[in-house]
Amino acid sequence: MTPRLSRRRFALASVAAILAPAFVRSARADEPMRLRLSLDTAPSHLRNVSMKDYLGKVEAASNGKIKTEIFESGQLYPDLEVGKALIQGQVEMAAPGSWTITGIVSDADCFQLPVLYGQPIDLIHRVIDGKPGQYLNAQIQQKLRSHVLGPYLDLGFQNWYSANKPIAGLADLKGMKIRNSGGAGQAWRARFLGAIPNTTAWPNVPLALSQGTFDGLVSSNESLVSAKLWDSGVKFALEDHQFIAEYIPLLSQVFWDKLSPDQQKMMTDVWAQNVPTYRANMAAAQTKARATLEAHGIKFSDPTPEQSAAERKRMVAEQDQMAKEIKVSPEMVKLIMAEASSGS
Numbered sequence: 055m056t057p058r059l060s061r062r063r064f065a066l067a068s069v070a071a072i073l074a075p076a077f078v079r080s081a082r083a084d085e086p087m088r089l090r091l092s093l094d095t096a097p098s099h100l101r102n103v104s105m106k107d108y109l110g111k112v113e114a115a116s117n118g119k120i121k122t123e124i125f126e127s128g129q130l131y132p133d134l135e136v137g138k139a140l141i142q143g144q145v146e147m148a149a150p151g152s153w154t155i156t157g158i159v160s161d162a163d164c165f166q167l168p169v170l171y172g173q174p175i176d177l178i179h180r181v182i183d184g185k186p187g188q189y190l191n192a193q194i195q196q197k198l199r200s201h202v203l204g205p206y207l208d209l210g211f212q213n214w215y216s217a218n219k220p221i222a223g224l225a226d227l228k229g230m231k232i233r234n235s236g237g238a239g240q241a242w243r244a245r246f247l248g249a250i251p252n253t254t255a256w257p258n259v260p261l262a263l264s265q266g267t268f269d270g271l272v273s274s275n276e277s278l279v280s281a282k283l284w285d286s287g288v289k290f291a292l293e294d295h296q297f298i299a300e301y302i303p304l305l306s307q308v309f310w311d312k313l314s315p316d317q318q319k320m321m322t323d324v325w326a327q328n329v330p331t332y333r334a335n336m337a338a339a340q341t342k343a344r345a346t347l348e349a350h351g352i353k354f355s356d357p358t359p360e361q362s363a364a365e366r367k368r369m370v371a372e373q374d375q376m377a378k379e380i381k382v383s384p385e386m387v388k389l390i391m392a393e394a395s396s397g398s
Contacts, residue, residue, distance in 0.1 A: 086121035087312060091147040092136050094128035094256055099280040100339045101301055102126055104207060104332040105149055111324050116317065132255040134236055140200045146309040149207060149301040153237035159193050160381035165297045166239020167382065168369030169394045172362035175208070175337070177394060178298045182206050186389040194302065201310040202302060204325040208333045209274055209299035210340040215352075216270035217263060217287040222355045224294070224365060233259065233271035235299070238380035240272055243296065246369065246376075260286045274299060275343035276336070284350040291347065291354045294362060 091109060095101050102124070109122035131139050133154040139145045141158075156163040164186065170178065181187065183205055191202040214221055214232070221227060228248035234240035241251035252268045256277070262268065263286040270288075278288060303325060310318065348354060357365070369376075377387050 086116075086119050087309075089120055089122045089146045089309065090130070091122065091124045091149075092130040092139065092145045093124065093126050093149065094132045094136075095126070095277070096280050097126050100276060100332075100336050101149060101207065101209065104328075104335065105303075107332075108325060108328060111328065112321055115320050115324055120317070128255070128257040132257060134255050137198055140198050140304060140306045143199075143306050143308040145306065147303075147305050149303045151209065151235060152206070152300045152302055153235050153240065155194070155198065155302070156237040156239070156380075159190070159197050160238075161190050161193055161383055161386045162302075163237045163239040163380050164190065164382050164386050164390060165300065166237065166243065166380065167377065167387065167390055168366060168373045169391060170297060171366040171369055172295050172357075172359075173366075173394070175211075175298065180396075181390055181393050182300060184393060186386060186393060189386060189389055194304070195307075198304065199307045200304040201307055203305060204303065204322060205329045206300040206302050207329060208336045209301055210276055210336055211293075211295040211298050212272050212274055213294055213296065214270060214292040215273060215278060215283070215288050216290040216292075217266075218289065219269065220290050220353070220355075221270070221292040223292070223357065223361075226292075227270075230269040231267075233262070233268040235272065239297075239376075239382075242376050242380055243369075244272075246372070256281075259283070263287055272296070274340060275347055276339045278352075279343040279346050284347065284352060288347075288352055291352055292357070293344070293354055294357050294365075 089109070089112075091105060093102055093105065106124055109124060112120055113122050130145060131148075133148070133150040136145065136148040136150050137155045137158050140148055152162045152165060170181070187206070194200060194202055214227060216230070219226065219230060224247050227244070229250075231250040231252055232244045233252045233254045234244065235256065236253050241253070244251040254262050254267070259271065260281055260283060263271065263283065278284075305321075313321070344354065373387070377384070
């Protein structure tokens with residue numbers, strides 16, 4: 055080998071070594087960003103259907119620069135644990151029920167306030183889309199290190215369901231062990247009515263119910279249908295619209311900060327454009343689900359508006375003490391009372 059040839063090869067090798075990191079950085083820059091969504095409900099659940107639709111639209115609008123994956127049925131985390139996963143950056147996206155994050159953001163339990171018991175959906179939307187919702191979002195941003203994508207997704211009104219004991223009114227719940235989805239507010243309402251609260255993660259509900267771990271549960275018509283809980287023994291329902299469950303669309307701050315301003319705007323806009331349809335679909339599904347439950351032999355009871363108003367008044371008398379107990383801040387109570395008063 056001639057000295058000239060050797061020097062040339064050395065020079066080429068040196069240039070390659072210098073340029074290699076740049077090529078690696080360029081290749082990494084061209085790789086799509088990974089967005090994993092964790093849900094603990096089954097693929098047939100309309101939360102899953104809605105979020106899957108959203109992710110598909112995001113992938114398309116990102117021109118392949120964001121690659122989405124959905125992990126369902128608690129494959130990654132149950133909702134009761136996904137808040138911590140968001141804080142730690144272990145998952146990019148989730149849509150947990152507000153009740154599942156109350157251990158971290160206590161004001162997320164505000165939907166349990168007695169003033170909202172049995173109230174119409176329009177009032178609830180004024181609360182979550184208005185100043186109370188903005189106040190809650192600021193706390194979520196700070197405590198969960200997560201970005202709230204936009205308006206919440208309605209799961210639907212929550213009611214009481216029983217495996218064996220008929221429940222024609224709230225008085226029938228006395229002495230029953232009632233499963234709830236989490237949060238001090240649901241436990242407070244059960245105790246207020248003389249029931250015994252139990253918290254069980256949703257993926258474990260069918261087996262626990264069939265084994266008699268609890269006598270009944272708080273949930274929604276659609277959720278019962280998605281899990282076919284008539285097979286687990288549910289026979290009765292009291293549809294009192296005690297509160298409306300809301301899913302909060304969250305992106306980990308770590309992931310959000312990686313997005314360009316244009317990508318952040320795109321994800322925000324796509325959600326805003328589609329959430330009214332998702333909400334309407336969820337409401338229709340709850341109505342359809344009731345018919346499905348009745349077709350499987352579940353007997354429903356419905357309080358009159360006057361009965362609901364009387365029960366709400368009875369609960370509101372203890373609202374201030376209840377708010378202290380479940381750690382909903384005086385400021386949040388004040389904001390929600392203002393919205394409730396403006397609609398009366």
